[in-house]
């Protein structure tokens with residue numbers, strides 16, 4: 164008799180657990196099939212939505228399977244994967260309030276509960292790795308990108324290392340054995356995406372694009388299809404269009420959309436840092452005094468296009484940033500402090 168007999172789930176518990184495992188695997192496999200159809204069958208690109216939905220659901224089920232497999236009895240397994248009994252108030256016939264427990268629900272634990280249980284049970288996972296997939300699913304459901312394939316590729320690629328580790332270390336299985344052909348597709352997608360990424364990076368490096376501009380570009384997505392695969396426009400590279408002018412274009416590798424690299428970066432930078440509904444003077448994003456690109460951030464005194472660092476003038480009264488023209492005219496105070504000073508002198 165095995166010494167860890169206590170850890171082996173009973174037949175009934177095993178039934179529930181195996182069912183979750185099968186559902187997890189088939190959900191991921193279905194999702195990968197959807198992905199292949201959306202990529203390879205003309206007119207079926209919208210299958211990308213069910214690809215993202217199924218793969219996301221499948222990974223959550225795989226987490227749930229791990230949680231359930233820590234149970235020794237069917238009761239424990241149920242308690243681990245169903246929502247806990249909650250207590251709700253109701254009005255009695257005499258107008259008082261009474262609390263009654265709801266029956267054990269048919270609802271299984273939701274996403275945030277899965278995460279909390281993984282943490283409290285000490286199961287190692289990398290939750291951040293599934294976020295691109297969740298965001299991709301949300302984007303596909305609510306927006307209408309022209310080329311959804313690339314966003315799925317990006318999220319499968321981000322998911323891949325985590326899934327590989329989780330299946331091997333936490334489930335003690337071989338990913339290829341568990342997921343079959345789906346795993347081969349995921350592996351190829353991951354490698355393909357990584358190759359595209361490094362190809363693009365070397366293209367930017369080859370034309371000496373500034374390091375800081377490249378690192379900001381990595382956080383940006385194509386406006387048309389939300390792909391992060393944005394490379395330098397080869398035609399402009401060949402024609403030696405200067406990279407520090409607005410004429411130099413970037414091109415989305417996924418959907419071929421082109422636009423001025425500089426204008427795209429300036430727009431994305433402003434969208435990230437500035438709130439169009441809140442007017443701050445001076446504006447937090449300024450033109451860089453070295454490269455004249457509108458990507459100088461007052462808060463870290465750095466230009467995020469050329470990397471130039473210079474301290475922005477601050478009010479000698481309250482330390483808040485002040486307008487450049489005030490300094491040019493010999494001023495050292497913000498409007499408010501100079502008003503206060505004027506009042507002080509003219510009392």
Ligand SMILES: [Zn+2]
Nearest residue numbers: 385388415418
């Ligand atoms: Zn695109």
Ligand SMILES: [Zn+2]
Nearest residue numbers: 451454466469
């Ligand atoms: Zn600059």
Ligand SMILES: [Zn+2]
Nearest residue numbers: 478481497500
């Ligand atoms: Zn001031």
